[in-house]
Structure formats: C-alpha cells, structure tokens
Amino acid sequence: xxxxxxxxxxxxxxxxxxxxxxxxxxxxxxxxxxxxxxxxxxxxxxxxxxxxxxxxxxxxxxxxxxxxxxxxxxxxxxxxxxxxxxxxxxxxxxxxxxxxxxxxxxxxxxxxxxxxxxxxxxxxxxxxxxxxxxxxxxxxxxxxxxxxxxxxxxxxxxxxxxxxxxxxxxxxxxxxxxxxxxxxxxxxxxxxxxxxxxxxxxxxxxxxxxxxxxxxxxxxxxxxxxxxxxxxxxxxxxxxxxxxxxxxxxxxxxxxxxxxxxxxxxxxxxxxxxxxxxxxxxxxxxxxxxxxxxxxxxxxxxxxxxxxxxxxxxxxxxxxxxxxxxxxxxxxxxxxxxxxxxxxxxxxxxxxxxxxxxxxxxxxxxxxxxxxxxxxxxxxxxxxxxxxxxxxxxxxxxxxxxxxxxxxxxxxxxxxxxxxxxxxxxxxxxxxxxxx
Amino acid sequence: xxxxxxxxxxxxxxxxxxxxxxxxxxxxxxxxxxxxxxxxxxxxxxxxxxxxxxxxxxxxxxxxxxxxxxxxxxxxxxxxxxxxxxxxxxxxxxxxxxxxxxxxxxxxxxxxxxxxxxxxxxxxxxxxxxxxxxxxxxxxxxxxxxxxxxxxxxxxxxxxxxxxxxxxxxxxxxxxxxxxxxxxxxxxxxxxxxxxxxxxxxxxxxxxxx
Numbered sequence: 001x002x003x004x005x006x007x008x009x010x011x012x013x014x015x016x017x018x019x020x021x022x023x024x025x026x027x028x029x030x031x032x033x034x035x036x037x038x039x040x041x042x043x044x045x046x047x048x049x050x051x052x053x054x055x056x057x058x059x060x061x062x063x064x065x066x067x068x069x070x071x072x073x074x075x076x077x078x079x080x081x082x083x084x085x086x087x088x089x090x091x092x093x094x095x096x097x098x099x100x101x102x103x104x105x106x107x108x109x110x111x112x113x114x115x116x117x118x119x120x121x122x123x124x125x126x127x128x129x130x131x132x133x134x135x136x137x138x139x140x141x142x143x144x145x146x147x148x149x150x151x152x153x154x155x156x157x158x159x160x161x162x163x164x165x166x167x168x169x170x171x172x173x174x175x176x177x178x179x180x181x182x183x184x185x186x187x188x189x190x191x192x193x194x195x196x197x198x199x200x201x202x203x204x205x206x207x208x209x210x211x212x213x214x215x216x217x218x219x220x221x222x223x224x225x226x227x228x229x230x231x232x233x234x235x236x237x238x239x240x241x242x243x244x245x246x247x248x249x250x251x252x253x254x255x256x257x258x259x260x261x262x263x264x265x266x267x268x269x270x271x272x273x274x275x276x277x278x279x280x281x282x283x284x285x286x287x288x289x290x291x292x293x294x295x296x297x298x299x300x301x302x303x304x305x306x307x308x309x310x311x312x313x314x315x316x317x318x319x320x321x322x323x324x325x326x327x328x329x330x331x332x333x334x335x336x337x338x339x340x341x342x343x344x345x346x347x348x349x350x351x352x353x354x355x356x357x358x359x360x361x362x363x364x365x366x367x368x369x370x371x372x373x374x375x376x377x378x379x380x381x382x383x384x385x386x387x388x389x390x391x392x393x394x395x396x397x398x399x400x401x402x403x404x405x406x407x408x409x410x411x412x413x414x415x416x417x418x419x420x421x422x423x424x425x426x427x428x429x430x431x432x433x434x435x436x
Numbered sequence: 437x438x439x440x441x442x443x444x445x446x447x448x449x450x451x452x453x454x455x456x457x458x459x460x461x462x463x464x465x466x467x468x469x470x471x472x473x474x475x476x477x478x479x480x481x482x483x484x485x486x487x488x489x490x491x492x493x494x495x496x497x498x499x500x501x502x503x504x505x506x507x508x509x510x511x512x513x514x515x516x517x518x519x520x521x522x523x524x525x526x527x528x529x530x531x532x533x534x535x536x537x538x539x540x541x542x543x544x545x546x547x548x549x550x551x552x553x554x555x556x557x558x559x560x561x562x563x564x565x566x567x568x569x570x571x572x573x574x575x576x577x578x579x580x581x582x583x584x585x586x587x588x589x590x591x592x593x594x595x596x597x598x599x600x601x602x603x604x605x606x607x608x609x610x611x612x613x614x615x616x617x618x619x620x621x622x623x624x625x626x627x628x629x630x631x632x633x634x635x636x637x638x639x640x641x642x643x644x645x646x
Binding site for chain 2: 101102103104106107110111116118126154
C-alpha cells in the first residue's frame with residue numbers, strides 16, 4: 001500500500017465496477033500462481049495465497065473509499081468469518097486510507113459555513129491526520145483548544161446502495177462465503193451506513209452518550225462543537241492517545257492494560273444493561289489509548305449507535321447467564337424464543353443447531369460466567385479462532401440455507417466480537433462480573 | 437450612469453425575465469438614459485454577457501489565491517481550487533449561466549458559445565502560468581512541440597466542466613465536484629511524466645545507431 005495521496009475518487013458506478021473487475025482478475029491470477037507453484041512442487045501454502053489475495057483486495061478497497069471500505073471494516077471485525085490473512089489486511093483499512101484533495105476540503109467548508117477552514121479556525125492543518133471510514137480527520141486549533149475535524153467525502157450518502165449491491169457478489173466470490181451468511185450483515189451495514197453519513201445525528205448521539213457514560217472511570221469522551229459542525233463536517237476535541245497497535249508497540253505494563261480493558265468492558269456492560277444503546281462499532285480505529293491516570297480510553301465516532309429492544313436485550317443476557325448453559329432444556333427454550341430453533345425443525349437438524357450453539361456459547365459466553373477473565377490467555381483466542389474455523393468447515397452447518405435468529409443478534413454479536421478482539425489484543429485481565 | 441450600475445441593471449433584467457431586453461432603446465429608456473449613452477458603455481447586450489463571464493473567472497482566481505494554503509498548493513491543486521471557487525461563484529449565478537450557456541445547449545450541446553471567448557482567453561493565460569510552474573517543480577513533463585497543445589486540452593476540460601455543471605441535477609451539484617476532481621487528475625496524469633515519456637525514450641534509444 002503506497003502512502004501517496006490518491007486524489008481520484010472513483011464515484012461512478014462504472015468506475016467502481018471496473019475497479020472490482022480488476023481485483024477479480026488479480027485474485028484470479030494469484031490462484032493461478034498458487035496452483036502453478038504447486039504443480040512444480042514449490043512450497044506455496046494456502047496462507048500465502050490468502051495473503052496475496054487480501055493485499056490485492058485491500059488495495060482496491062482503499063481506493064474505493066466510502067461505503068465499500070465500511071463493509072470491509074465490518075467484515076474485518078468478524079475475524080471468525082474470514083481467513084486471518086484477510087482480516088489483517090482489512091484491519092489496515094481502519095487506519096490508512098488516501099486523502100481528499102486539499103481544495104475539496106476547502107470547498108466542503110465553503111459549502112457548509114461560507115468560509116474556508118483557515119477562517120473558521122485559528123489554525124487548520126490541510127494534511128489529513130487520519131482517515132475516518134467515510135471521511136478524514138484534520139487537526140485544527142481555535143481559541144487555544146486542539147480540535148479534531150472530521151470531513152466527509154462528497155456524495156457518500158448518495159452512492160451507498162449501489163455500492164453495496166456491487167460489493168456483495170465480489171465479497172462472496174473472493175471470500176468464498178455464501179450469500180446467506182453475508183446477507184444479514186449487508187442489510188445491517190446499509191442501514192447503519194445511511195445513519196453514519198449524518199454527522200448531525202452523530203453529534204447528538206455523541207453528546208448524549210458522553211452525558212450518560214461520563215461517570216464511568218478511565219473513559220474520555222470528546223466535547224462536540226455544534227457551531228463548528230454541519231452535515232458533512234464534525235468538530236470535536238482532539239483527544240490524546242494512540243491507536244491500539246501503536247500503543248501496544250510501546251509495551252505498556254500489565255496494570256495499565258488491565259485498567260484500559262476494564263474501562264472498555266464496563267463501558268459496554270453499562271451500555272447493554274442500563275442504556276440499552278450500544279456504541280456498535282468497536283473497531284480499533286474508534287478508540288484512543290493513553291497512559292493518563294494509569295490508562296485512559298478515549299471513545300470516538302458515534303456514527304454507529306444501536307438501540308437494543310428490551311426483548312432482545314433480555315434474550316441476549318439470558319443466553320449468557322451461567323445457569324443457561326448447564327440446563328439444555330432452558331437453552332432450547334431460549335433459542336426457540338429467539339427464533340434460532342424452530343418447532344418445525346427435524347430432530348437431527350435441531351440436534352445439530354443445539355450442538356454448535358452450545359459450543360459457541362460455552363466459548364463466547366465464558367467471560368460472562370467468571371468473576372474475572374484473562375483475555376490475554378492465548379489459548380482462549382486460539383479456541384475462538386478454531387471455533388470459527390470449525391463452523392466454516394462444518395458440512396451440516398454449511399448446508400443450512402437460511403440464516404437464523406434476530407437481526408439484532410447479529411448486531412450484538414458483532415459488537416461483542418469487536419470488544420473481545422480489542423480486549424484480547426490488549427491482553428487485559430478484566431473483572432467481568434456485573435454489579436447492578 | 438456608471439458602467440457597473442448599467443451592467444447590474446441588465447443582469448437583473450436578464451435573470452428576472454429569462455431573456456435580454458427586446459431592444460437597447462427600451463432598456464436604456466427604462467434606466468432613464470438615452471440609447472446613445474448605453475453605447476458609450478457597451479456595444480451590445482452580448483458584450484455585457486461576455487464581460488460578466490470574464491469577471492467570474494477573475495473573481496475565482498483572486499478568491500482562490502486569497503486562501504492561505506494557496507501558496508503551498510502544486511499546479512494540480514491550484515487548478516482544482518480555481519475550479520471549485522469558480523463553481524461556487526457560478527452556483528450563485530446559475531440562472532445567468534443557464535441562460536448564456538443553456539441556449540446553445542439545445543441545438544448543439546457540444547458547442548461552446550461565443551460568450552465564453554474572453555473568459556477562456558484569460559483562463560488560457562492562467563493555465564499557461566500553472567504549467568510553467570509545474571514544469572519548474574517537475575509536476576509537468578517537458579515535451580517540446582507537444583506541450584504547445586496543452587492549452588487546448590485544458591480549454592476542453594473547462595468546457596467539459598461548465599457543460600457538466602449546466603446539466604448536473606444532483607443535490608448541491610456534488611457530481612460536478614466529482615467530475616472536477618476526476619477531470620483534473622486525468623489531465624495532470626496526461627501532462628505529467630508517464631508511460632508515454634518512457635515509451636518515447638525507449639523508442640529513441642532503439643533508433644539510435646549502435
């Protein structure tokens with residue numbers, strides 16, 4: 001991935017389709033290489049192939065920007081759905097994407113405020129500091145305050161649906177997934193994306209969540225500035241801290257990592273149990289970690305906030321409760337209520353679902369059943385991956401044509417997978433018991 | 437009556453009525469001046485149209501250059517900034533733009549009307565400066581003979597963008613923004629050092645006697 005600024009946004013559908021076609025060819029070529037190498041007896045592993053494909057795909061996706069990038073990010077969080085090489089490439093998309101041209105940023109400001117950024121702020125860095133998923137973040141200063149200014153790519157809102165229609169077949173083909181597996185994600189991404197293009201909504205949500213969660217320790221929320229924000233521009237405090245990977249590169253102490261992990265865990269528990277409203281995009285790009293007060297997490301990006309209906313919340317919590325797993329009859333009842341098991345299912349099918357779900361729940365729900373949990377335990381992470389692989393390999397499961405369970409569950413699932421992945425990367429020991 | 441007032445009165449009339457006044461006499465009379473006085477300022481209504489376009493171009497260049505980041509821009513970004521500023525001005529005068537450009541649209545959509553003549557001349561000068569600057573920084577490849585034709589390329593680009601703007605029906609003309617970004621990138625890809633130069637270099641090498 002070159003770090004050269006890339007200025008052209010292939011926005012038209014044809015241009016984007018052309019990009020994808022190009023990737024298709026390259027991926028195809030990688031396969032040819034793979035089999036050619038194999039034919040001559042060279043050592044080309046499947047992992048090599050995935051790595052090569054993922055690099056191609058990422059290169060293309062990062063040029064496409066906007067919603068396609070978003071889909072990639074969301075899929076990246078579902079590590080279990082993807083071969084690890086893809087997941088790694090996609091994760092990069094969370095940090096590095098090429099910027100908008102300087103004049104276009106100025107233009108966005110003129111459209112919104114009638115003034116250029118240098119007039120609106122005392123200081124404005126025309127070089128983007130970070131890529132946000134559907135825009136980029138600039139550093140600015142006003143009245144001595146350091147600010148982060150998020151600028152959205154023009155026309156993102158308009159092209160979402162056609163993009164998703166485009167990304168679907170390619171994603172299916174390249175990743176070897178079946179459409180049924182992907183459909184709930186795609187539908188969900190589409191709905192959230194449309195919300196995410198609305199920076200005014202994000203501003204309101206950010207303020208609301210910050211007000212409600214402000215009392216939780218070791219968390220930091222930016223203040224938003226409505227007067228300096230518009231539909232495509234969002235201004236907030238510049239939070240100190242680093243993204244997870246850079247932060248971990250500085251090898252912080254176990255105590256710091258535990259405190260950070262605890263802060264994250266409490267944040268999500270509080271949201272799920274008390275607020276019934278989730279910051280549903282826990283990918284590493286949305287959090288900043290710093291050593292302040294022995295470890296502080298800055299929470300960014302409230303573009304993706306999910307309201308959890310009371311019924312689903314109860315079902316979800318009940319499934320995670322320790323006593324559920326010990327009692328197969330209760331588990332079956334709960335799963336039937338949630339629509340995963342159906343009364344019309346053949347006994348063998350029912351058995352298969354129960355078996356897989358029990359395994360999944362045992363593993364995924366494990367942190368909830370213990371008083372403290374060590375996310376740094378490599379064995380746990382490994383078994384999580386293995387579970388994903390097993391589920392992908394399971395012939396019986398693959399033959400099931402329809403996805404099951406409430407769409408809200410897909411959401412909750414994604415949030416917790418994201419959270420777990422953050423916590424395992426932090427290697428934090430977290431007190432997981434929730435006191436009301 | 438001042439030239440500026442006369443021009444403002446004419447443009448106001450044009451925008452309100454959707455056409456130029458029937459005769460110079462009628463217009464002059466409505467302004468309380470004689471027909472002869474009008475000609476001391478302008479030869480015809482069409483010459484006011486032309487001048488209005490020239491003003492748009494000048495205003496866009498001045499405004500774009502006022503931006504503090506302007507000095508840090510390369511040739512490509514300067515051209516982008518010029519286009520975006522121009523489009524901003526044109527947006528506020530879209531009725532006028534549609535009237536002056538739109539009339540020729542129906543009959544021969546690809547033809548750019550004479551009203552742009554002077555405006556384009558000044559644009560050419562601007563582009564020539566930009567290209568010179570670009571050659572100095574290496575952003576633009578030096579190609580003797582060929583580079584004399586660059587002016588035409590950028591003229592076509594300007595026309596393309598204006599006509600795109602005229603036909604654009606997206607909210608806040610966001611598609612025009614995208615068109616600008618793409619067109620400018622393409623043009624600078626063409627005039628910058630690229631495959632063509634390498635091919636030429638290679639060809640020269642082969643032709644050289646050993």
